[in-house]
Amino acid sequence: MSERHMKLGAFLMAGGHHIAAWRHPDAHAPAGSDIDHFIHLARVAERGKFDMIFIEDAAAIRERNPDLASQAARSTAFEPLSLLAAIAVNTSHVGLVATASTSYTEPYGLARSFAALDQLSGGRAGWNLVTSASELEAENFAASGLRPHSQRYERAEEFADAALALWDSVEEDAYFPDGGETFADRSKLHAVHRHGKHFSVDGILESQRSPQGRPIMVQAGASDVGKDLAARTANVVFAASQTKAEAQAYYADVKSRLGKYGRSHDDLKVMPGISPIVGATEEEAKAKYRALQELIPDAVGVALLASYLSIRDLSAYPLDGPLPDMPPTNLIQSRQQLIVDLGKREVLSIRELARHFAGARGHWQVAGTPAQIADAMEDRFLDGAADGFNVMAPLFPSGLEDFVTLVVPELQRRGLFREEYEGRTLRANLGVSPPAKS
Amino acid sequence: MLLGYSLTPFGHDPDAWTKPRDRRRLGFDALLDQVAAAEAAGFDFVLLADRLSIRPADDLSSVAVPFEPTLLASALATRADGIGIIAAASAAQHEPYNLARRFASLDLVSKGRSGWLVLLDDGDAARGNEYVDVVTALWDSFEDDAFLYDKVEGRFFDPSKMHVAHHKGAHFSVRGPLNVNRSSQGRPVLTHLLEEGDEALAARTGELLLLQAGKVEGLVAIAARAIRSIEAAGRRRSDVRLVANVVPVVAGSPQAAGYKVTAPTLAGVRTIGTPEMIADRLHELATAADLDGFTILPPTLETGERFLADVVPELGRRGLIGGKRQVTLRDRLGLARPVHPAISGKEVSR
Numbered sequence: 001m002s003e004r005h006m007k008l009g010a011f012l013m014a015g016g017h018h019i020a021a022w023r024h025p026d027a028h029a030p031a032g033s034d035i036d037h038f039i040h041l042a043r044v045a046e047r048g049k050f051d052m053i054f055i056e057d058a059a060a061i062r063e064r065n066p067d068l069a070s071q072a073a074r075s076t077a078f079e080p081l082s083l084l085a086a087i088a089v090n091t092s093h094v095g096l097v098a099t100a101s102t103s104y105t106e107p108y109g110l111a112r113s114f115a116a117l118d119q120l121s122g123g124r125a126g127w128n129l130v131t132s133a134s135e136l137e138a139e140n141f142a143a144s145g146l147r148p149h150s151q152r153y154e155r156a157e158e159f160a161d162a163a164l165a166l167w168d169s170v171e172e173d174a175y176f177p178d179g180g181e182t183f184a185d186r187s188k189l190h191a192v193h194r195h196g197k198h199f200s201v202d203g204i205l206e207s208q209r210s211p212q213g214r215p216i217m218v219q220a221g222a223s224d225v226g227k228d229l230a231a232r233t234a235n236v237v238f239a240a241s242q243t244k245a246e247a248q249a250y251y252a253d254v255k256s257r258l259g260k261y262g263r264s265h266d267d268l269k270v271m272p273g274i275s276p277i278v279g280a281t282e283e284e285a286k287a288k289y290r291a292l293q294e295l296i297p298d299a300v301g302v303a304l305l306a307s308y309l310s311i312r313d314l315s316a317y318p319l320d321g322p323l324p325d326m327p328p329t330n331l332i333q334s335r336q337q338l339i340v341d342l343g344k345r346e347v348l349s350i351r352e353l354a355r356h357f358a359g360a361r362g363h364w365q366v367a368g369t370p371a372q373i374a375d376a377m378e379d380r381f382l383d384g385a386a387d388g389f390n391v392m393a394p395l396f397p398s399g400l401e402d403f404v405t406l407v408v409p410e411l412q413r414r415g416l417f418r419e420e421y422e423g424r425t426l427r428a429n430l431g432v433s434p435p436a437k438s
Numbered sequence: 439m440l441l442g443y444s445l446t447p448f449g450h451d452p453d454a455w456t457k458p459r460d461r462r463r464l465g466f467d468a469l470l471d472q473v474a475a476a477e478a479a480g481f482d483f484v485l486l487a488d489r490l491s492i493r494p495a496d497d498l499s500s501v502a503v504p505f506e507p508t509l510l511a512s513a514l515a516t517r518a519d520g521i522g523i524i525a526a527a528s529a530a531q532h533e534p535y536n537l538a539r540r541f542a543s544l545d546l547v548s549k550g551r552s553g554w555l556v557l558l559d560d561g562d563a564a565r566g567n568e569y570v571d572v573v574t575a576l577w578d579s580f581e582d583d584a585f586l587y588d589k590v591e592g593r594f595f596d597p598s599k600m601h602v603a604h605h606k607g608a609h610f611s612v613r614g615p616l617n618v619n620r621s622s623q624g625r626p627v628l629t630h631l632l633e634e635g636d637e638a639l640a641a642r643t644g645e646l647l648l649l650q651a652g653k654v655e656g657l658v659a660i661a662a663r664a665i666r667s668i669e670a671a672g673r674r675r676s677d678v679r680l681v682a683n684v685v686p687v688v689a690g691s692p693q694a695a696g697y698k699v700t701a702p703t704l705a706g707v708r709t710i711g712t713p714e715m716i717a718d719r720l721h722e723l724a725t726a727a728d729l730d731g732f733t734i735l736p737p738t739l740e741t742g743e744r745f746l747a748d749v750v751p752e753l754g755r756r757g758l759i760g761g762k763r764q765v766t767l768r769d770r771l772g773l774a775r776p777v778h779p780a781i782s783g784k785e786v787s788r
Contacts, residue, residue, distance in 0.1 A: 022587070022594065029587035029594075033619040035516065035547045059535060061617045066597035073594050076580075076619050079536075082543035085509040086516045089466060109531050116506035120466055120513050140535040142611030175498055176461045183455050184497040191496065206498050207505070208464065297592050 005418050006381045006411070007236075007269050007388025007430060009097070010045035011054045012038060014073050016395035017275060019304060019358040020295035022073035024395055031396065032077050035086055041397055042087045045094050048404030049418050051429050052095030052126060053087070054218075054238075054390060055080040059104055060136035068303045081113050088121035095426030097126035097218050097236075102155055104132060104141040107162035107199055114215045115167065115207035123211030123425035126236070127163075128218040129229075131156050133310075153225040158196045160217070160233050165192045166205040167214045168435070175208060212425035213435045222250075222334035231257035231268065235432045238390050239272040240335070240362045242342055247272050247364075247385035267433050269387040272380075273363030275394055276373045278402040285367040292394055293355050301354035308357060309336050319351040338362055363392055370406040378416055439724060439758040440681055440731025440771060441750070442524075442648075443476040444485045445469060446501050449738035450685065455500045457738060464504045466513060472739065473518045479746040480759060482770045483522030485648070485733055486511055488557065508540050515548035522767030524553035524629050524646070529569045535612055538576035541626045542618035550623030550766035553646060556630050556639075563636055568607045570628070570643050575603040577625040579615035581778045601780060623766035624776045632660055633705075641667035645773050648733055649682040652705045654723065657682055661727035679730040679771050682723065684709050686716055686734055688744040706735045713748035717756060730771075 014032030015022035022029045031037045045053050057080045063069040080098035088096055096117060100110055110127075118125035131152035132138070147155070174188035194201045219230040220238040230237045237254055241247035251270050258268055279285030298319060306314045309326060317324055323343045326336060339362065343353050359365055366376045380386045393399025411417035422429050447463045448454035455463075462468050473484050486507040503510055511525040525544070527537055537554075544552045554573075558566035584599035603614035630640035633650045640647055647664055651657040661680055668678050683706030709719045720732055736742030753759045764770045 020592075023589040023592055025589075027589070029589060030585070030619075033546050035549075039516070058617065059539070060613075061615055066600055066602075070595045070597040070600065071592050075594065076617050078546065079539040079543040079618065081509055082512040082540055082547060085512040086547045089470075089513040090516055104533055105536060106531070112506045113509055116509040119505055120509065136613070139611075139613035141533055142606075142613070143609075170498075175464065176455070176459070183500045186497075189497060204496055208498065295592075300592075 003415055006377065006386070006416050007271055008048070008050045008417065009052045009054045009238075009271055009388070009390040010041070010048075010050045010400060011056070011273065011390050011392045012041050012396070013056065013392075014077065014396070016399060017360060017392040018292045018394035019072065019074070019300060020292060020297075021395045023295045024292060026398055027395065029073070032073055035078075035083070037397070038078070038083060039087055039090045041400060042091050042094060044397060044400050044404055046091050048408045049421060050094055050391075051388070052097050052426060054097045054128065055083060055099060057099035057101065057130070058134065058137060059101060059132065060134060060140050062134075062136070062307065063303060064136060065303070068300060071297055071300045081117060084125075085117055085120055088117060088124065091121075093124075093421045093424060093429070095124045095126055095216065095429065096121055097128055097216070099128040099130055101130050101132040101137075102159035103147070103152060104137065107159050107166065107201055108203070108205075110159075111163040111166040111205055112207060114163075115205055115210060118210040118212065118215050119208060123427065125210075126216035126218050126426055128220065128238070129156060129160060129234075130220065149223070150225070153229065155198045157229060158198050160229065162192070162194055162196070162199055162201045164214065164233070165194060166201065167210060169204045170207060170209045172209045212427040216426050216430065216432070227254050228257060230254060231263070232261045234268055235427075235430060236269045236271055239270060240338065241272045241385075242338065242362070242364060244380055244383070244385055247380055248383070251385050264433075266431070269430060269432065271388045271390045272386050273360065273392050274377065274389045275360035275363050275365040275392045276399075276403055276407065277365070277367035277394055278370060278373060278399070278406055279367070280369065282368050282372065285369065289359070289365075289367045289394075293359065296355055296358050298351060298354065301358045302350060304361075305339070305350070305354040305357050308362060309339055314350060317350055320349045322347075323350060323353065335362060359394065360392055370410045373407050374410040374414065374416075377411065378414060381416065439720070439753060440679060441481045441759060442483045442485050442681060442731070442733035443472070443481050443742070444487060444683070444733050444735045445472060445503055447504055448500055449742065450501055450735045451737040452501055454738045463739070466505075466510075469503070469510070470514060470517050472742070473514055473521065475743070475746055477518050477521040479750045480754075480763075481521055482731070483524050483553065483767060484514070485555065486523070486525045487555070488526035488528065508544060511552065512544050512547045515544065515551065519549070520763060522551045522553060522627070522770055523548055524555050524627070524767075526555040526557055528557035529566060530557075530559045534569055534572040534610055535576065535616070538573045538616055539618055541573075542577060542616055542621065545621035545623065545626045546619060550621050550768070553627035553629045553767055555648070556628065558639075563639065565609045567639050567642075568609050570639060572603070572605050572607070572610050572612050574625065574628070574643070575605060576612070576614055576616040577620070578779055579603070580620045581780055582620060582624065585619060599780070623768040624778070627767050627771065627773065632664055634660075637664055637667050638671070640664070641673070642671045644678060646679045646681060646771060649680060649727075649729070650705050651682070651707060654707055654726070657707055657723070658727045661729060665728060675728075677774075679773065680728065681731045681733055682707065682727065682729050683735055684720065684723075684732045685737055686745045686749065687711075687737065687741055688713060688716060688748055706733070713752045716745075716749050717752040717758070720753070721756070721758065
């Protein structure tokens with residue numbers, strides 16, 4: 001049996017994952033709208049043999065207050081599919097995972113877009129399926145309206161099934177039959193006819209079949225229905241876990257759900273986020289981290305914390321006091337609990353929690369030498385907490401360059417990570433099963 | 439004279455895929471080769487047409503681009519950096535916020551070289567009008583100089599230069615703002631395809647109008663009607679570019695030009711003959727119908743190559759094309775940069 005290798009994703013974001021990254025002296029402040037910056041980052045990830053790059057999304061500005069929005073680089077961004085289509089034809093091996101919500105799109109258009117990304121990249125596309133929970137997004141699609149959590153997932157389930165069926169509506173070599181009389185070989189086209197509660201889909205996807213069978217399905221479900229949807233349909237699941245115990249519990253929970261859908265343990269890769277701050281010495285890494293933390297305006301950090309708690313405003317509470325009790329939420333429940341637990345466990349004030357979350361938005365942060373970071377990753381990888389990691393560099397490009405130059409070779413020396421890509425498709429590199437023949 | 443190139447994998451003739459049979463032509467590299475050739479010949483834009491919003495589809499068409507057009511446009515933009523890229527997208531297939539974002543992103547990826555070919559539902563003019571207005575308002579979410587990138591003060595953009603649309607209409611309710619930066623050409627170029635029928639929306643909002651008619655008389659009539667409508671909408675003829683579809687068939691001699699063209703997806707006036715004859719013909723058509731240029735719909739890739747190799751130099755010799763290459767599509771078309779409504783004094787919301 002070949003040794004088990006960890007999977008690595010590079011979660012890309014403009015100037016960096018740290019909310020104040022764009023203010024850092026080394027930052028290229030307009031990075032978020034600079035296509036050459038993103039192509040460079042994708043090539044760095046590819047040099048580091050990453051399985052994939054990953055782009056998040058929101059179909060709205062993230063902050064209602066214009067003064068606060070105007071202090072955050074995340075207020076504007078590329079639409080992920082356009083961005084990855086551009087990167088696809090400037091890279092050759094790295095997987096390309098775009099976030100897209102099922103709440104305000106239709107299965108046909110979305111399936112067609114991911115099929116295009118898969119064709120443009122030669123089989124490297126992945127779809128991070130999310131549902132939209134924010135009021136600001138709902139207000140951009142007000143005819144649709146914000147739905148309660150359960151209905152969002154019901155729509156997502158039906159959406160995912162429709163997209164999978166559309167991708168399977170075309171067999172390999174359905175077009176251009178050798179010696180055939182017609183452009184399409186109709187025996188290889190299978191029209192979809194689905195009439196569900198949320199969608200009606202009739203027809204054949206206008207695309208050739210994916211070079212990897214189907215695009216890779218990714219999710220970040222942390223609620224109960226989210227974890228079930230991931231266990232049924234996803235190839236990769238992202239997660240936010242602070243402690244090793246939380247990560248292990250999540251890993252075991254998601255993996256235990258695979259059996260009831262007839263899937264094996266290795267068909268779903270669990271990849272929690274890690275925010276690594278790499279230094280030549282531990283002290284240098286910690287100094288890098290402090291330099292970034294000092295750039296966070298308190299108002300911006302607290303507003304971000306409020307948005308993760310799914311409440312409107314925290315500004316009425318003392319900055320150096322504890323979090324108030326939280327009202328029940330219709331929005332993202334799991335993230336709220338994570339923050340409340342952390343605040344209680346480590347006795348953190350609102351300001352401290354805000355700064356802590358601004359750094360990696362609830363993900364695991366590790367500041368240290370390449371060996372220390374590799375130690376931390378190895379520990380969770382070998383101890384039932386992760387199949388790999390979604391790497392969230394606080395500052396781009398230097399944070400990712402440091403990781404590729406310093407940490408990846410350390411992981412390779414330990415036999416924990418690939419030296420070369422296994423194949424040209426994302427599916428081949430992840431080593432997940434091909435879709436069953438339709 | 440403006441020149442556009444309508445991209446298909448094999449040509450606009452539905453039988454073109456058989457001559458020769460070459461599967462590779464469905465791939466990105468072969469499509470890029472066509473675009474690069476048009477770019478090198480000095481074309482102003484490439485047009486990625488889509489099926490005219492007809493759903494459900496029952497197969498992939500051999501006479502439309504084989505990828506979703508807006509994403510193909512984004513990919514092409516990074517590999518061909520000297521030509522405008524206009525992609526078709528249907529108002530029936532995208533929510534306005536999603537479409538505005540897709541094109542605003544394409545305009546950043548292409549560094550201001552993109553255009554949106556507006557495809558609407560037939561028979562719902564009111565929805566179409568509102569849709570285009572919502573998209574335009576979202577593209578105006580930020581003024582040209584809104585982004586400050588002031589690291590010391592921690593100010594990414596000037597909040598007084600962000601505009602929230604707060605649109606509430608009969609068909610759409612969209613808060614805004616768009617979460618994408620304004621591009622170097624301000625907004626993607628609004629492009630409409632005109633044939634028979636209602637041109638009021640195109641006359642009111644269009645910047646580039648693609649005229650489609652199978653016969654010269656029809657083309658002249660559509661152009662005259664478009665110009666009247668533009669003026670009736672309170673705009674000037676010079677605010678808009680009129681570009682007609684032509685299907686060129688280039689032959690070494692007048693006798694050899696017997697190539698048969700059957701029912702192309704995008705109809706255009708057929709111009710058949712030697713390079714000199716086609717150049718004459720395009721010049722006459724432009725004069726007769728008051729046109730700014732032509733979109734070439736090659737029936738096969740080989741006829742397209744001959745157009746680039748033989749007709750384009752002839753147009754150059756006559757001084758009909760050439761001159762300084764501009765970067766943005768707007769500049770190439772000689773269109774004014776849109777003045778942000780906040781500057782022009784139109785009422786805007788904050």
